[in-house]
Amino acid sequence: xxxxxxxxxxxxxxxxxxxxxxxxxxxxxxxxxxxxxxxxxxxxxxxxxxxxxxxxxxxxxxxxxxxxxxxxxxxxxxxxxxxxxxxxxxxxxxxxxxxxxxxxxxxxxxxxxxxxxxxxxxxxxxxxxxxxxxxxxxxxxxxxxxxxxxxxxxxxxxxxxxxxxxxxxxxxxxxxxxxxxxxxxxxxxxxxxxxxxxxxxxxxxxxxxxxxxxxxxxxxxxxxxxxxxxxxxxxxxxxxxxxxxxxxxxxxxxxxxxxxxxxxxxxxxxxxxxxxxxxxxxxxxxxxxxxxxxxxxxxxxxxxxxxxxxxxxxxxxxxxxxxxxxxxxxxxxxxxxxxxxxxxxxxxxxxxxxxxxxxxxxxxxxxxxxxxxxxxxxxxxxxxxxxxxxxxxxxxxxxxxxxxxxxxxxxxxxxxxxxxxxxxxxxxxxxxxxxxxxxxxxxxxxxxxxxxxxxxxxxxxxxxxxxxxxxxxxxxxxxxxxxxxxxxxxxxxxxxxxxxxxxxxxxxxxxxxxxxxxxxxxxxxxxxxxxxxxxxxxxxxxxxxxxxxxxxxxxxxxxxxxxxxxxxxxxxxxxxxxxxxxxxxxxxxxxxxxxxxxxxxxxxxxxxxxxxxxxxxx
Amino acid sequence: xxxxxxxxxxxxxxxxxxxxxxxxxxxxxxxxxxxxxxxxxxxxxxxxxxxxxxxxxxxxxxxxxxxxxxxxxxxxxxxxxxxxxxxxxxxxxxxxxxxxxxxxxxxxxxxxxxxxxxxxxxxxxxxxxxxxxxxxxxxxxxxxxxxxxxxxxxxxxxxxxxxxxxxxxxxxxxxxxxxxxxxxxxxxxxxxxxxxxxxxxxxxxxxxxxxxxxxxxxxxxxxxxxxxxxxxxxxxxxxxxxxxxxxxxxxxxxxxxxxxxxxxxxxxxxxxxxxxxxxxxxxxxxxxxxxxxxxxxxxxxxxxxxxxxxxxxxxxxxxxxxxxxxxxxxxxxxxxxxxxxxxxxxxxxxxxx
Numbered sequence: 020x021x022x023x024x025x026x027x028x029x030x031x032x033x034x035x036x037x038x039x040x041x042x043x044x045x046x047x048x049x050x051x052x053x054x055x056x057x058x059x060x061x062x063x064x065x066x067x068x069x070x071x072x073x074x075x076x077x078x079x080x081x082x083x084x085x086x087x088x089x090x091x092x093x094x095x096x097x098x099x100x101x102x103x104x105x106x107x108x109x110x111x112x113x114x115x116x117x118x119x120x121x122x123x124x125x126x127x128x129x130x131x132x133x134x135x136x137x138x139x140x141x142x143x144x145x146x147x148x149x150x151x152x153x154x155x156x157x158x159x160x161x162x163x164x165x166x167x168x169x170x171x172x173x174x175x176x177x178x179x180x181x182x183x184x185x186x187x188x189x190x191x192x193x194x195x196x197x198x199x200x201x202x203x204x205x206x207x208x209x210x211x212x213x214x215x216x217x218x219x220x221x222x223x224x225x226x227x228x229x230x231x232x233x234x235x236x237x238x239x240x241x242x243x244x245x246x247x248x249x250x251x252x253x254x255x256x257x258x259x260x261x262x263x264x265x266x267x268x269x270x271x272x273x274x275x276x277x278x279x280x281x282x283x284x285x286x287x288x289x290x291x292x293x294x295x296x297x298x299x300x301x302x303x304x305x306x307x308x309x310x311x312x313x314x315x316x317x318x319x320x321x322x323x324x325x326x327x328x329x330x331x332x333x334x335x336x337x338x339x340x341x342x343x344x345x346x347x348x349x350x351x352x353x354x355x356x357x358x359x360x361x362x363x364x365x366x367x368x369x370x371x372x373x374x375x376x377x378x379x380x381x382x383x384x385x386x387x388x389x390x391x392x393x394x395x396x397x398x399x400x401x402x403x404x405x406x407x408x409x410x411x412x413x414x415x416x417x418x419x420x421x422x423x424x425x426x427x428x429x430x431x432x433x434x435x436x437x438x439x440x441x442x443x444x445x446x447x448x449x450x451x452x453x454x455x456x457x458x459x460x461x462x463x464x465x466x467x468x469x470x471x472x473x474x475x476x477x478x479x480x481x482x483x484x485x486x487x488x489x490x491x492x493x494x495x496x497x498x499x500x501x502x503x504x505x506x507x508x509x510x511x512x513x514x515x516x517x518x519x520x521x522x523x524x525x526x527x528x529x530x531x532x533x534x535x536x537x538x539x540x541x542x543x544x545x546x547x548x549x550x551x552x553x554x555x556x557x558x559x560x561x562x563x564x565x566x567x568x569x570x571x572x573x574x575x576x577x578x579x580x581x582x583x584x585x586x587x588x589x590x591x592x593x594x595x596x597x598x599x600x601x602x603x604x605x606x607x608x609x610x611x612x613x614x615x616x617x618x619x620x621x622x623x624x625x626x627x628x629x630x631x632x633x634x635x636x637x
Numbered sequence: 638x639x640x641x642x643x644x645x646x647x648x649x650x651x652x653x654x655x656x657x658x659x660x661x662x663x664x665x666x667x668x669x670x671x672x673x674x675x676x677x678x679x680x681x682x683x684x685x686x687x688x689x690x691x692x693x694x695x696x697x698x699x700x701x702x703x704x705x706x707x708x709x710x711x712x713x714x715x716x717x718x719x720x721x722x723x724x725x726x727x728x729x730x731x732x733x734x735x736x737x738x739x740x741x742x743x744x745x746x747x748x749x750x751x752x753x754x755x756x757x758x759x760x761x762x763x764x765x766x767x768x769x770x771x772x773x774x775x776x777x778x779x780x781x782x783x784x785x786x787x788x789x790x791x792x793x794x795x796x797x798x799x800x801x802x803x804x805x806x807x808x809x810x811x812x813x814x815x816x817x818x819x820x821x822x823x824x825x826x827x828x829x830x831x832x833x834x835x836x837x838x839x840x841x842x843x844x845x846x847x848x849x850x851x852x853x854x855x856x857x858x859x860x861x862x863x864x865x866x867x868x869x870x871x872x873x874x875x876x877x878x879x880x881x882x883x884x885x886x887x888x889x890x891x892x893x894x895x896x897x898x899x900x901x902x903x904x905x906x907x908x909x910x911x912x913x914x915x916x917x918x919x920x921x922x923x924x925x926x927x928x929x930x931x932x933x934x935x936x937x938x939x940x941x942x943x944x945x946x947x948x949x950x951x952x953x954x955x956x957x958x959x960x961x962x963x964x965x966x967x968x969x970x971x972x973x974x975x976x977x978x979x980x981x982x983x984x985x986x987x988x989x990x
Contacts, residue, residue, distance in 0.1 A: 035922075060971070072968045074959055078922070081986050106984060109925075110932040111949045112956045141983045217969045220915040533962040534955070549955070552948055562952035 021174075021205035021243055022232035023262040023271035023335065025091040026193055030105040031330035032082030034210055034227040036116045038075055038127075040068035042527040042567065043614045045121040046420030048472045049464040050522050052598050058529040060217065065420075067529070069215050069613065070223055074530045075566040077116040077129050079107045080224060084136070085331045087190050091267060099138055099187030105229075108133035108561075109143070117567045119153070119378055120476040120501050122416050122428050124618040126153035126378045130568065131561030134177055134206065136191070142184065144191060147177030147204055150240055151559060153378040157495060157615060158250075158257045160211055160280050166613025167283040170211035170257075172276040176240045177204040177231075194233055203234030209275040209334070212284030215613055226284050228275060230333045237446070239375040239392050244447070246353050246397045247371040248277075248363040249491035255279055255290060256363040258493055261353060263397055265345055270295075270314065272355070275334030277363065278322065289323035292316050293357045295338060297348045311354070312347050314338050350396050366490025369396040372405060372481055374451070374498045380558075382572055383434070383457040383505045389498060391441070391449045391481050395488070399447025404484035406440050407451050411478050412624035413497055421598035426462035428623070429477050434458040434502055440484060451479065451498065457505040465596075470519035473571060474503035494624065503571030512581045513588025514540045520574060522593075524565060540587055547582045554578050639762055641669075641784050645738040646792055654796035656804050660719035662793055663710050667721055668737045669786070670706040670837070672730045673762055675979035676746050677703070679901075680759075682961040683750035683976075688897025692751065692865055695891075699763075699858050702840045708813050708821055709833040711938040713797075715811035716824035717804055724928075724935035726981040733904050736762070748976065749903045750965075753893065756865055763859040765842030787842050790834045797834075802826040811940050817947050860884075865891055899965045901976035907987055909978075916975040918986065919964040923977040925985035926956050 041047055047057050059066045082105035087094045094100060107114060114132035118124045132149035152175035160170035180202060185191045198204050208229025214221040238244065245262040259277035263270050272295065279288040296311040303310075315338040322328050340348065354364030365371075372393040381387055393400040411429030418425040434456040441449040463471035479498040483489050508516045518538070525537035534549070535542040543550065553564035554575055564570075570578075612620075619625070645665050648658030681696040711721040722728065730737055733747035746762065749755045765787065784792070797804075805826050812823045822833040841858050855861065856871055863886070864871050870888030877885045902909075907924060910917040930953040937946045957977075964975040980987075 060969070070969065072963060074956075074963075078985065081984075104984060108929065109983065110929050110936065112926070112929075112952045137984065218915065218973075220913055220918045222915065222969055530959060530963075533959045549951070552951060556948070562948065562955075 020232070020235060020262055020264060020271075021238055022207045022230040023243060023245065023260070023264075023273060024197075024205075024232035025264065025267045025269070026089055026190070026197055027230050027232035027335075028087040028100060028190070028194075029085050029228070029230050029331065029333040029335070030082050030208075031085050031226075031228045031333070032105065033080040033221065033224050034082075035076060035078040035080055035113075035224045036127075036210075036213070037073045037077075037223045038070065038116055038118075038614070039073035039528055039530060040070045040614060041529065042118070042121055043068050043124070043617070044419045045416070045426050045462075045472060046418040046424070046598075047527060048121060048426075048462075048523060049420065049424065049469060050519055050526060051465055051469045051594065051596050052420060053526045053595075057526070069217065071529050073223065075115045075117060076113040077132060078113045079105060079134070079227065082106065082227065085333075089190050089193055091269060091337055094190040098190050099144070099185075100136070100190045102139040103144065104137045105231075106135045106137050109135065112561045114149070114561050115563075115566045117569070119380070119499055120569065121472060122426065123414050123476045123478075123499050123501070124614055125157060125413065125415070125495060125622075126155070126499050127615075128153045128378060128568075129173065129175075130563075131559055138187070143181075144183040144185060144188065146181040146183075148179045149177055149206065150175045152241055153499075154210070155377070155495065156258045156276055156493070157619070158276075159616075160257070160276075160278075161282050161285065163283075164612060165616045166213045166215060169213065169613075169615050169619075170209055170276055170280075171615075172207065172209050174205075174207040174241050174243075176234050177206055178202065180204065194231075197233035197235075201234040201236045201238070204231055205234045205238070206231045207273070207275075211280070213613065214283075228330055228333050230273075230275075230335060239390070241375050241377070242373050242392060243273075244392065244394050244397065244399060246365055246369075247394075248353065248355060248365055249493065250277075250363055251491075253360070254362055255288075255360050256355065259355075259363060261397075263340070263345070263348055268340055268345065270338045270340055270348065270353075272336045272338065273334060274317075274322075274336060274355075275329075278329075278334060286326045287323050287329055289319050290361045291358045292318050293322075293355055293361065295336075295353065295355050297344075298352050298354065299347060300351055312344070314340060314344055314348070314353075366488075368488045368490055370394070370400060370403070370483060370488040370490065372400075372403075372449075372483065373496055374481060377496075377498050379498070379500045380568065381455050381500060381502050383455055383503070385455050387453060387455065389451040391443075391451055393443045393447045393449060393483070399443075399445075401443055401445045401447055403443045403447075403449070403488060404440055405443065405449040405451075406482050406484045407437055408439075408480050408482070409435070409477065410480040410497055412627075413478050413494060413499075413622050414476055415618045415621045416623060417621045424464050424598075426464075426472050428475070430461055430475065431458060432477075434475065435477050435479070435500060437479060449481075451481065455502055458502050460504050470523060473569065473574070474501060476501050494622075501569070503573065506571060506573035506577060508577050511584075511586055512577060513586040514543075514581075515588040515591050517578060517581055518591075518593075520570070520578070528565070528567075540585075544585045547585060551579060551582045554582070639736060639744060639764075639786055641738045641786065641789055643784060646784060646789065649792050649796045654800050656717050656719075656800065659793060659796055659800065660714055660717055663714040663717070663719065664722060665738060666710040666790070666793070666837075667707050667714070667723065668728060668730075670703055670710060671723075671728065672736050672746070674700055674703050675729070675732065676748060676762075677759065678957075678961065679748040679976065679979075680751040680755055682958070682965050683899050683901050685894075685897035685899065685966070688894040689751070689892075691891045692893060695861050695865060696751075696759075698855060699861060702858070705818060705820055706837045706840065707934075708818055708938065709837055712812050712822065712824040713793075713830045713833055715938070716806060716809060716830060718806045718810075721935070721938045723938065724932040728931060729979060729981050732979065747904050748979065750898050750901050750976075752895075752898070753866065756862060759862045760859060760866065763841060763857075763862060765857065765859055787838050790838050794831045794834045797827050797830050800827070805830075811938065811942055813938065813942050813947075817942065817944060864888075865893065867891075868893070899967070899974050901965050901974045903976075905976040905978045907978050907980055907982070910975070915970060916964075916973065919960070919975045920978055921982065921986045923957065923960045923964065924980045924982035924987065926953060926960060927977070927979055928982050929953055930957060931981070 867886035
């Protein structure tokens with residue numbers, strides 16, 4: 020049940036995602052063609068895009084508990100939780116947000132976030148560690164097609180819970196007791212209305228609206244074992260999830276990332292009244308497709324007419340179901356519908372699957388087992404065969420600096436020898452297992468003579484083997500893997516070998532100039548003590564370097580060993596060269612749209628579609 | 638020269654020193670050592686490090702030692718069974734204002750971008766008593782006279798000597814040793830406590846016979862800063878005189894490039910930036926991080942004296958450096974320069990909770 024639970028709170032406020040943008044262009048990873056202008060604030064690939072000085076910080080800003088429910092009833096006004104803020108760490112640095120890869124920017128992960136509930140006097144009532152999570156279900160929530168219009172969702176759990184003095188909140192005591200068995204809380208939030216105006220107070224900030232409920236034993240961390248509503252191409256509603264709670268006699272529907280807005284950070288768009296129904300599949304002569312049994316409606320006056328509704332509810336609607344309705348929804352598809360184009364619904368089979376963790380950073384030779392949860396009608400689905408297929412369609416290969424050198428994605432496939440099929444166990448979980456190989460360096464520039472992007476990025480799509488269970492496909496839903504290249508440096512290890520790594524880091528992250536020039540041997544040696552600290556930390560630590568988490572363990576180990584004995588070696592003069600091809604596009608328009616919107620538009624599947632469309636035109 | 642209000646020593650009766658009195662005085666010492674750090678950092682990060690590299694290095698080196706001094710005072714306090722109190726709003730002085738306990742009205746310390754005038758204030762803070770004037774014990778407590786920082790620490794040192802080793806908690810508790818911080822002293826008895834306090838005195842003021850530090854190997858802070866005013870590094874120079882006089886500001890030049898100072902405002906406050914402005918947001922974010930550092934140091938000096946917690950604090954220091962250097966140099970909005978105000982702020986933004 021996770022955060023969709025009769026005991027839950029909703030919060031709202033702002034977030035900051037102060038990512039750097041120089042690394043938005045894979046072409047900027049080419050040390051040999053890198054120009055100082057690529058670090059400058061600007062609008063396109065010939066400079067550093069819209070926030071080259073970003074430091075990757077992810078922060079919760081001014082978030083407040085907006086409402087809380089105990090057994091689905093609003094908690095009494097005097098409960099301390101209602102005055103609480105939802106804040107991040109107060110004794111360590113901010114969390115970090117990092118893309119998986121320049122060619123997979125659509126699963127950015129939050130690392131090292133601590134979440135606190137803070138009462139009006141400043142006392143911390145709850146402190147928990149956020150398990151790193153990636154966003155999913157990104158879509159254009161408002162008109163405009165830019166990052167400002169985009170919305171996505173993060174679901175994860177809080178662990179290592181520390182509770183404070185809860186004497187003033189029966190709600191929090193109940194939440195504590197409910198979460199005791201699993202030791203976790205379930206947290207989900209939606210992020211939208213990202214501000215890209217560097218003159219604004221909210222630059223690199225946006226709106227965050229979310230929910231916290233108890234974690235229960237056996238629940239996955241990042242998805243709901245529930246009822247999954249599939250968006251329709253061109254439809255006005257996005258993917259969303261419901262949970263039926265038979266014991267509580269209700270259905271929770273999370274529309275937090277499903278309803279469009281009138282503009283960035285604006286109120287929800289009035290789509291008219293929305294009807295939740297379940298299909299009664301019994302066919303009669305009068306109803307050859309069955310009939311829809313209404314379960315309830317959401318009045319436009321509620322979600323669109325009340326500007327505070329979204330922040331207060333996080334978009335979660337609770338429908339009370341009677342025994343007859345509960346019986347009807349047990350094994351029949353749910354749908355939310357309204358006017359034309361307003362529809363999301365479950366697959367006809369009621370089946371759905373997804374990997375719990377769907378973002379992986381792997382080294383060659385690593386054994387990995389990825390849990391894929393299959394469910395039907397909201398219950399774990401045992402004995403189902405799950406197929407796995409390599410699918411790079413959602414990855415974003417491009418090079419705005421030199422289109423002739425666009426780093427390829429998804430090859431060599433032999434480096435990810437995964438099983439083609441797996442069967443779900445009694446818990447509905449199928450395991451995608453493999454021992455990774457070495458991808459080599461397929462993304463090095465200059466005919467593989469220059470340094471480039473480490474390793475390779477892959478996409479693997481899971482689906483039901485049984486056609487009867489298959490349904491609509493969510494294109495953004497696949498497993499993303501960054502598989503690093505093997506790295507066995509020559510000994511003795513010298514600066515010559517490591518310089519390209521440091522230089523690339525210096526190029527891509529101008530924020531480092533506030534500390535040192537990472538491309539300068541003497542400065543690196545002079546700061547060895549700090550670098551050892553930062554490179555030696557676990558990637559879950561918010562102080563870990565690189566903040567982008569894109570340095571392989573092998574390279575990290577080599578750097579740490581070299582910092583103990585930083586030999587220079589014979590200096591090598593590295594040649595700069597001009598890009599070999601012409602710039603494909605004036606790209607200021609792309610960068611104006613922002614990193615995510617641009618990445619969406621350059622997915623391989625979209626590039627192919629565009630190609631095909633162009634070819635088909637007379 | 639800072640002259641301290643005698644009030645700060647009133648708990649140190651050399652005839653009958655008591656542990657509580659010394660602990661109160663040591664807490665005050667921690668606050669005093671900390672109070673100079675925002676002043677130095679504000680000037681430090683107002684400098685374009687490319688255009689003023691020597692000055693940056695000099696100020697940075699002093700800040701490192703002020704942090705060591707805080708830690709040394711905390712070690713002595715912990716060794717006596719006391720508890721440093723760092724993570725609370727009253728720990729940070731108001732800027733502009735006197736240093737904690739200061740009595741000289743003309744020495745108001747302020748957050749200003751670097752200038753030769755601001756350097757003059759640094760010299761005032763660090764100016765030592767004339768050589769060989771470190772008077773101890775009752776002399777320092779002569780009625781009616783304000784006390785120098787050197788005299789202040791010497792008085793504590795003398796009081797500890799009279800208290801004896803029996804006053805120290807065994808086993809030693811909450812000590813930050815040299816494994817965690819270079820030149821830190823684990824305090825277990827009178828001798829080690831006096832060694833810790835001597836480091837504070839000699840790094841700040843020099844020894845009675847030389848501008849050189851006993852510990853650390855550099856010059857005492859006053860002489861380090863004086864190099865900037867004299868625009869040359871200080872050198873050992875036996876031609877100019879014997880003993881402590883055998884030094885002159887005749888080394889490599891130290892250029893000050895006034896164009897390499899960002900035009901940040903003097904003595905900023907978060908409330909002084911317009912509500913809803915980017916400057917207010919940046920200042921709030923800095924203050925929240927600064928407050929987190931105080932809380933992290935509080936934990937570090939109150940029992941979590943681990944390498945892990947030290948790393949947490951260093952991470953916060955690096956974050957503060959990064960934020961300050963950005964906001965003071967016009968990032969993200971070129972031409973808009975924001976000074977951090979170093980205020981205690983438990984939430985971000987300050988107004989929300």
